[in-house]
Amino acid sequence: MELDMSRVALLSLSEADGAAISNRRMVAGASALERQVDLALAAGCGRIWLLASRQDDVAIAAQHLAESGGARFRLLTHGRQLLGALRQQDELVVLAEGLVVGQGDGLAMLTSGPALLRLPADSGMNAGFERLDRDYAWGGAMVLPGRIVEQLEALPDDMEPVSALLRAARAARISESDLPEEWLAAGEWSLQSEGRSSGKAGSGPEDGGEVTVRAPAERVGAALVGRNTIANVILCASLLAVIAAVAGLYFSQFAIALGLVALAIAGLRTWFAYRRERDPRFFSGKPPTILPDLSLHAPDLVGLIAVAAALATEFPIESAIYMTLLTYFCWILARSMSARGRSLFRHHELIWATFVIFGAFNAWFIGVAALTIVAVSAIGLDFRRGSIITRT
Numbered sequence: 001m002e003l004d005m006s007r008v009a010l011l012s013l014s015e016a017d018g019a020a021i022s023n024r025r026m027v028a029g030a031s032a033l034e035r036q037v038d039l040a041l042a043a044g045c046g047r048i049w050l051l052a053s054r055q056d057d058v059a060i061a062a063q064h065l066a067e068s069g070g071a072r073f074r075l076l077t078h079g080r081q082l083l084g085a086l087r088q089q090d091e092l093v094v095l096a097e098g099l100v101v102g103q104g105d106g107l108a109m110l111t112s113g114p115a116l117l118r119l120p121a122d123s124g125m126n127a128g129f130e131r132l133d134r135d136y137a138w139g140g141a142m143v144l145p146g147r148i149v150e151q152l153e154a155l156p157d158d159m160e161p162v163s164a165l166l167r168a169a170r171a172a173r174i175s176e177s178d179l180p181e182e183w184l185a186a187g188e189w190s191l192q193s194e195g196r197s198s199g200k201a202g203s204g205p206e207d208g209g210e211v212t213v214r215a216p217a218e219r220v221g222a223a224l225v226g227r228n229t230i231a232n233v234i235l236c237a238s239l240l241a242v243i244a245a246v247a248g249l250y251f252s253q254f255a256i257a258l259g260l261v262a263l264a265i266a267g268l269r270t271w272f273a274y275r276r277e278r279d280p281r282f283f284s285g286k287p288p289t290i291l292p293d294l295s296l297h298a299p300d301l302v303g304l305i306a307v308a309a310a311l312a313t314e315f316p317i318e319s320a321i322y323m324t325l326l327t328y329f330c331w332i333l334a335r336s337m338s339a340r341g342r343s344l345f346r347h348h349e350l351i352w353a354t355f356v357i358f359g360a361f362n363a364w365f366i367g368v369a370a371l372t373i374v375a376v377s378a379i380g381l382d383f384r385r386g387s388i389i390t391r392t
Contacts, residue, residue, distance in 0.1 A: 003070050005047060006090045009040035010082075012097040012162060013052040013059055021098035021128055021191045024058055029225040029278030033062045036095050041069040042283035043110045045093055049074045049082075051161060069284055079161030082149050090146035094165055096130070096191065099140040103188035106179075107283055109141075115177045116142040116169050119184070127184050128191040130163075132170065139179045140191060144169055217266050217347075221273025231274045238267030245302045254310040255359030258352045261303040265349040268295050296348070303352045304328060310364040323365075327372045334375035345375065 013023050013033055023033035033050075040048050048066045052059050055075050066073040076082065086092060093110055101107070109117060117139030119129055124137025131137050144165060151168040152159065183189035224231045241264035248257030272295070304324055311320035335345040345351065351371065358367030 002044060003041070003046040004044045005072075006087070007043065007045045007093060008047040008049060008086065008090060009036075009043070009045040009093045009095065010162070010165075011036050011040070011048065011050050011062075011095055013050055013062075014097060015053060023097050025098070027100050028222075030280035031058050031061065032098055032100055033058055034065050034280035035100050035282065037062045037065045037069075038280050038282050038284050039095070039101055039107065039110070040093060041066070041071060041281075042107055042285075043093055045071060047072045047074065049076050051076050051079070053077060065280055069281070078157065079152060079155075079159050079164065080157060082161060083153055086146035086149050088145065088147045092144045092146060092149060092165075094142050094144065094162060096138070096140035096162065098128075098191045100190050101141075101188070102282075103183050103186075104283070106141075106183065106189055109177060109179075110143055112143075114143050114145050114174050116166075116174050117179050118176050119179050120181065123181050123184055130166070132166075136176070138166060139189070142166065142169055142174070144174060148172055148174070217269040217273055217349075221270045221275075222277045224270070224274040225278045231271055234267050234274075235271045238264045238271065241267065242299050242302060245299065245306070249302065249306055249309060252309070254306045254364075255356050257306045258303055258359060259356045261299045261306070262349040262352040262356065264299040265296055265347075265352070268299070269347070269349070300348055303348070303355075307355060307364065307368065310359060311368065314365060323368055327368050327375075330372050330375035334378045337379055345378075 011023065011033060023031060023036065025032050027035050037048060048062075048071045050059060050062065050073070052075060054077075055063075059075065063073040063075075091114065109115065118124070118132060118136040119127070119139050121131060121133075121135055121137050124139070125131055129137040129140055142165070148165065148168050151171075152161065152164050155164055179189060221231075224234075241260045245257040245260035245264065248254070248260060307327075308317075308320045308324040311323055314320075315323070331345045331348075331351065354371065355364075355367050358364060358370075
């Protein structure tokens, strides 16, 4: 969503007092405040205001994230600075301190016009949300028209701006929308959760929170968030494995080289998953990069050379290269054109590990033939269900 200067996000940062509900706590490698800035950017807020008594390291990190996303950042030290800062047609997106959202559908509720999000009183209060009345608790987020802010003028200087805006919104009868209680149970809309639910990989605005199954390397990468030393050791070990695989080629230890290639790819995939998880830009995204793909293709190249060199011990070098490339392109086609092939050939470390098994019995040609047949069969089975081009 493009940034709109008429949409303003109002966030809060209390003093470091160890409170359970705080934007200072870390959530999957980033502060809860950075998670809220990410949500505000994804909601199209061109201006992000932070209520805080001072600008410390947490606030500075949030400012850098906001400005790198193209938004204007402003620090407000008291609530009266809100007065006169908005036009009537502006929208103010208010997030309660500590609110962490991991649900893509929740973003849509912040981009559909003025609304006060609410929860049933019992479940909401048990989760730490502020009570509104006998039946409902505030859901920790609201979108207000700019005119509401001017109602703060009659309040004393020591007012709590967010609570005052909440009361003003109810007095103005802003439309109230119910949040699904399932989001609370899953930790996808929370004041208390220490992190996003790992069961929803990439549940951002593009996929509406669709549940996907993570690969083992991605699950390990997510678990490494906050363990920077271990993650960096895995990266170094992966790079050393690539170097050792090249050495294995030199000494004609092809099976060992392929085993090292499999370990290197698994390690690199784990490290990139770790980097992706700790990035606070969960909803707002970032410019795409081809670095992960290029890094994973480097060990692949070593693996292809190892297979070709192993086949060259049984066949002419031209035939060995031809068979290796033919097999590799069959894997690529199966992964691109077939749902079955995508699940079988998505992770190349498993392919190279399979070759290690065949190589242990010096059955390189059988391994190449078997994997090629599997790839072609996966494509053929999908063709039986209908044209891949015309199927919907």
